[in-house]
Amino acid sequence: MDVRSARSAQALRILHVDDDAVSRLVMHHLLAELGHAAEGASSAAEGLARLADERFDLIISDIHMPELDGPGFLARLRAGAPETAAIPVIAITADVMSRACEEYRVLGFAAVISKPLLVEPLRRLIEGAVAPYPGRAFAAAGFSKAG
Numbered sequence: 001m002d003v004r005s006a007r008s009a010q011a012l013r014i015l016h017v018d019d020d021a022v023s024r025l026v027m028h029h030l031l032a033e034l035g036h037a038a039e040g041a042s043s044a045a046e047g048l049a050r051l052a053d054e055r056f057d058l059i060i061s062d063i064h065m066p067e068l069d070g071p072g073f074l075a076r077l078r079a080g081a082p083e084t085a086a087i088p089v090i091a092i093t094a095d096v097m098s099r100a101c102e103e104y105r106v107l108g109f110a111a112v113i114s115k116p117l118l119v120e121p122l123r124r125l126i127e128g129a130v131a132p133y134p135g136r137a138f139a140a141a142g143f144s145k146a147g
Contacts, residue, residue, distance in 0.1 A: 012057040012130065013037045017047035017073060018092070019065045026117070027060065027092075034123055044073035051077065051084045058130055060113075063093035063104065071107050078108060088129040092117075 014036050016027045024040040031038035039056070041047035044065055051059075059077070063070035070091055078085050088110040093100070101112045110129040113122060 010127070010130070011035050011037065012126065013039070013055065014058045014060060014126070015039050015041060015047060015050060015054075015056040016060045017041045017044060017065070017070075018060075018062040019043055020062070023062065023115075030117060030119060030122060034119070034126070036126070044068035044070075044076070047073060048076055048080070051080070051087075055083075056087060058126060059087055059089045060092055061089055061109075063091050063095065070109075071104070074108055090125055090129050 014031055016024055016031070016038060018024050018027065018040070019042055021042070024042070028038040028040060039050070039054075041050055044061075045068060047059070047061070050056075061070045061073055065073070068076070070093070074089055077087070077089065089108070091104045091109040091112045092115065093104070093112065094115045104112045111125045113125050
């Protein structure tokens with residue numbers, strides 16, 4: 001699929017939190033091609049620091065990071081300032097067992113996407129995650145509640 005044909009209707013400012021530089025570069029490229037302004041953070045701590053000073057519409061967070069993992073990052077985000085606590089967060093992971101995806105949703109992630117990334121599911125998850133009812137992101141991307 002041509003990435004340009006999958007361009008999202010609404011441009012968003014998205015923070016991508018991932019300890020892997022190559023993953024951040026790939027995500028930055030994909031999000032830019034989808035028409036979004038992408039920013040990166042190399043750790044959960046850096047992501048939280050950026051959120052204290054900058055406004056983002058959406059966060060995409062890797063699950064497996066050193067020091068503070070994705071669920072820990074999400075917990076600290078939700079316990080923080082009200083203006084950042086409500087930002088939808090999409091989990092990105094190579095761990096796509098149906099049970100793990102359900103557990104991430106229970107923790108409060110708006111959606112879960114697996115590596116390697118596919119453009120169209122990523123676009124649909126982003127659009128669904130920022131919709132009034134974040135749980136719709138799973139249905140929009142064609143995922144069942146079980147993953």
